[in-house]
Amino acid sequence: MKQVICGACGKVFEGETEEKANAKYLKHKCKKTGFTPTDVEHYDALSNGRFSLQSKAALARGEKRKNSKKKK
Amino acid sequence: MAATVAIAEFNTAGETKTASITNTNMGDTDAVNLDPVAYPVTPGNYTYEKWQKIEVTAMGGSSAIDNLKIWRTGALGGSAAHLTNARETSYGGAETFATPIKTVSTLATETMPTSEPTDANLGIGGDLVTALSAAGLSDYLIHQIGTDAGDVAGSTSTMNYQYDETA
Numbered sequence: 540m541k542q543v544i545c546g547a548c549g550k551v552f553e554g555e556t557e558e559k560a561n562a563k564y565l566k567h568k569c570k571k572t573g574f575t576p577t578d579v580e581h582y583d584a585l586s587n588g589r590f591s592l593q594s595k596a597a598l599a600r601g602e603k604r605k606n607s608k609k610k611k
Numbered sequence: 612m613a614a615t616v617a618i619a620e621f622n623t624a625g626e627t628k629t630a631s632i633t634n635t636n637m638g639d640t641d642a643v644n645l646d647p648v649a650y651p652v653t654p655g656n657y658t659y660e661k662w663q664k665i666e667v668t669a670m671g672g673s674s675a676i677d678n679l680k681i682w683r684t685g686a687l688g689g690s691a692a693h694l695t696n697a698r699e700t701s702y703g704g705a706e707t708f709a710t711p712i713k714t715v716s717t718l719a720t721e722t723m724p725t726s727e728p729t730d731a732n733l734g735i736g737g738d739l740v741t742a743l744s745a746a747g748l749s750d751y752l753i754h755q756i757g758t759d760a761g762d763v764a765g766s767t768s769t770m771n772y773q774y775d776e777t778a
Contacts, residue, residue, distance in 0.1 A: 546617075546631040546643070557628060564630055565668055565746075576630060577615055577669035577746075585631065594613040594776065597676075601775035604678065 547571040547585055612671040614776050619748070621662045624710045630668075635661060635770050637756050641711045647765055654689075655760035660711040660719060665733070665749040665772055677742035678775040679733040679749055682724035685768025690759035693723040697732040697752055705737040705750040719753045727773070742777075 543552045543560040548570040554560030565576050572584035582590035617631040620643045629643040637658040638650035652658050667676050681697045696703055698721045706718055724732065731739040734750040743749075752772075 542625065542627045544627065544629045544643075546619075546629045546633060557626070561628070561630075576617070579613055579615055579671070582615060582617060582631070585633065591613070594616075597616075597774055597776040598613065598673070598778060600678070601673075601675070601777035604775055605777055 614671045614673045615668045619664050619666045626708050654758050654762045657713050658756045659713045660716050660755045663752045667743050667746050673776050675742040675777040676774050678731045680728045680773040681733050682771050688764045688766035689762030692757045694719040695723045695754040699730050699732045716755045719755045
């Protein structure tokens, strides 16, 4: 059995494969944040809101690269 | 909406995954979020390797995550060396997990960059140009600190894990 542990609340998820354990992890509502690991709010709660700022910067870099490729 | 991205760490022979880690402390035990005061490295020895991945848990409507860059900011203590498999040239591809070791790593052999790399230095699917277009994981990032016999104290520095996101 493979295990995936939520780094925030410590809950352990098991599955025959990592993918199956991870699927359970992704669906759980974290007791520490009150959100699932697919919610932006989960990461903002863990980083005092810094995640959204980092995400915005990642989007800006990605769009800039896409636009520079178009110009070429 | 935006993609949700976090760092996952894998430990022990069972390759147990801890998702959304909150630090990457390194020391003399193969454990996530370890206490380096409780597990110091004897000068002249190596920390356990860290085996980590960048994980996209949801794309949030975006089309691509790519250009993964890894570097450290802040100095190490004494003459310690921080080594990694991440590199911009001669990238070794996706490594297969092996139980983290505290002897010299044969995979983490490149000096960890101390400023933002020009291009990607961690791959997806074994190369540096592939993008994630759905939830998934990067290749393994492996890193380790080797200390010098004359080192007398540890240090605190920042690991940077950067990605680009395309809407």
